Every structure is written in structure tokens, then in C-alpha cells.
């Protein structure tokens with residue numbers, strides 16, 4: 001196992017568009033660089049892991065295991081790579097893997113496949129086909145490049161150390177990856193399938209981050225004779241209706257409050273106070289602007305779970321009707337809504353069929 005893993009992390013992230021370095025940006029609950037460190041450690045393929053970075057002081061605080069070494073980077077990527085090769089020379093490595101920290105999504109399976117192929121080859125490089133059409137320009141003319149013949153090289157790329165060292169020392173021009181050194185000399189490279197998910201993070205837009213929030217809603221209204229009963233926006237035949245400043249729809253009120261809770265925007269009473277303006281307002285009218293606000297802020301609803309607490313009417317009888325109505329009002333798939341009926345053993349106001357209560361929990365996610 002005389003293999004060494006080099007992580008190049010000395011880039012200045014000029015195109016990343018944030019005021020800090022890309023390699024330390026939090027992505028999938030970890031800093032981008034740590035995805036590479038952890039996977040290389042976990043693979044147990046390497047004697048040493050070398051991080052090439054100009055932020056040694058920051059990295060040392062992370063307390064990586066002893067065989068993770070941090071060395072200084074150079075001006076360009078190829079300078080940093082050469083620094084690493086010079087540094088590990090004294091250990092007489094058999095193979096060296098060179099990897100860009102900006103590719104956090106490679107798999108351990110890929111590392112193992114590279115390792116297997118290194119047994120019979122001096123250079124192993126993962127490639128994928130381009131998913132976009134490629135053109136190339138010569139002076140003012142633009143030509144098509146056959147997509148099938150266009151190969152995109154990824155990292156980690158792995159090499160016999162002696163061969164790579166010899167070529168890297170000789171090379172005078174700046175190169176984008178180590179595979180170029182071998183290609184320039186017409187040396188054989190074993191290309192293996194790369195991974196589409198192992199794309200390079202260059203721009204902040206390349207990273208899809210998401211934020212999930214939960215919200216809780218509760219409501220209760222008294223039942224009165226000679227009033228229509230609305231539950232979840234649906235009319236339900238019953239001897240009484242719910243008393244309130246509005247139509248008393250406990251389900252829609254609890255949903256509205258749950259959404260406001262998840263959005264951290266106070267409560268339904270803040271936006272619809274008991275004033276003349278909102279007297280006898282239908283509850284879908286209160287839910288609508290809140291839902292619109294939710295979608296305008298780029299959130300989507302993951303699911304909605306509802307407990308309707310009453311002796312009568314029987315929830316099972318009207319479940320589909322109520323869920324249909326909520327689905328239409330919230331513009332979400334019926335499959336994301338669950339409605340449970342809960343009785344209270346004839347206890348209290350609810351047990352005596354004098355009130356209906358409802359509680360709701362919602363989960364929402366924003367993709368950035």
C-alpha cells in the first residue's frame with residue numbers, strides 16, 4: 001500500500017463569487033475539502049494524504065489524523081502539484097493520486113477501481129462523455145466537435161510516481177491536469193469510466209443547497225347550530241357549524257399557522273385580526289396569500305400531516321373530500337397530505353360535540 005493521495009486545495013476560487021475560499025464552503029454538511037479527506041481516509045488505500053493549501057493554520061485546527069500532511073501550494077495548479085510530488089519523493093512512493101478539492105462527489109468505489117487498474121497501468125484517468133455539445137474556435141471560425149469523441153477528464157487521476165515525477169519536472173508550460181503530461185509525451189493512459197456526479201464545483205451555482213423547516217399549527221372552534229361546517233375548505237354535512245370571526249375552518253387555520261410557523265412569520269391573527277374587514281371571511285382567502293408567499297420565497301411543501309380532533313363527523317367518511325380540497329388550495333399532490341381522525345373518549349367540550357380542534361405539522365424545503 002505504498003500509495004499517496006494528493007488533494008490540491010490552493011486555488012483562490014476567483015470564479016466562485018463568495019468572499020471566502022471555495023474549498024472551505026459548507027456543502028452537504030461538510031466543508032468541500034473534507035469530503036475528499038474523509039473518503040480517501042475511509043478507502044484505506046493510502047499511506048499518506050497530502051493537502052496542498054495556503055491555509056495551513058486554518059487546516060491544522062481541524063486535527064486530521066497524523067498521516068494527513070499539509071504543505072504549501074504554488075501559484076498555479078501545476079506548481080502545487082509539483083510541490084506535492086517533490087515533498088513525497090523522499091518516501092519513495094509507488095503510486096500517487098492527484099485530486100482537486102473542488103470535486104467532493106467522487107466515490108470510494110471509483111478509488112478502488114483506479115487502484116485495481118493501476119496494477120497493470122502507469123496512468124489511470126477517469127473520464128466522462130460531455131453532456132453538452134462542444135464547439136471549438138480557430139481564429140474567427142467555429143467548428144463542431146463530435147460529442148462521442150470528446151472526453152472530459154476528472155480527478156482523482158493516478159500515476160506511477162516515478163513516471164509522473166519525471167514528466168512533471170521536465171514540463172515547463174502550465175498544464176491543467178496530470179493526464180496532459182502523459183498525453184503530451186504520447187504515453188499510454190488507461191481511461192476508466194468516471195462519475196457524472198463527480199463534477200467540479202467552480203461557481204456557487206454548481207452547488208444546490210437546500211434548507212428545510214417545520215411548522216406547527218393548532219386551532220379550536222366551538223360548534224353552533226344553524227351554521228355550515230367547513231373542514232379543509234370542503235363543505236361537510238353536519239348538524240352544526242364552527243363559530244368564529246371567519247367560517248371557523250379549523251383545518252385551514254391550523255395549516256395557515258403551520259406554514260407561517262415554518263416561514264417564521266408569526267401567526268394568522270397578525271395578518272387577519274378580528275376586525276370588521278375580515279368578518280365572515282372564508283378561510284381559503286386567508287390561506288391563499290400565505291401559500292403564495294411560500295412559493296414566491298422558493299419553498300416547496302414536503303408533506304402535511306393533520307390531526308382532526310372530534311367525535312363527529314367521522315373523518316373516514318369525508319377524508320377524500322377534505323384531502324381533495326386541501327390539495328387544490330395548497331397546490332400540492334394529494335399523496336403529500338395525511339388526515340387522521342382522533343376522538344377524545346367523550347371528554348370535555350370536544351367529547352360532547354361542542355367543539356372541533358385540529359393540529360397540523362408541515363415540512364417545507366427551499367432549494368438554492
Ligand code: ZN
Nearest residue numbers: 219248250253
Ligand atoms: Zn380558527
